[in-house]
Amino acid sequence: MSDREWETDEDRMMYKLMVHKKFIGWVIDRLESEGISARRTTGNDSKGDILLINEEDVPRVQEIVRQIQNKYN
Secondary structure, three states: OOOOOOOOHHHHHHHHHHHHHHHHHHHHHHHHHOOOOEEEOOOOOOOOOEEEOOHHHHHHHHHHHHHHHHHHO
């Protein structure tokens, strides 16, 4: 929605943050539907927004992320 006009800079930033929040939730739901346990990080974790509970799920998560990127980019 880059063509949208914002009343304030804060409105634009809040919109982007809400889109990001919903996207992270959607990805976590997708992972859980694949049997992968994950949760949101807190404290502005420099490692990312999603914490995988089992380290051995990393290769499958990477594949799922590639699938998402291929579909939506």
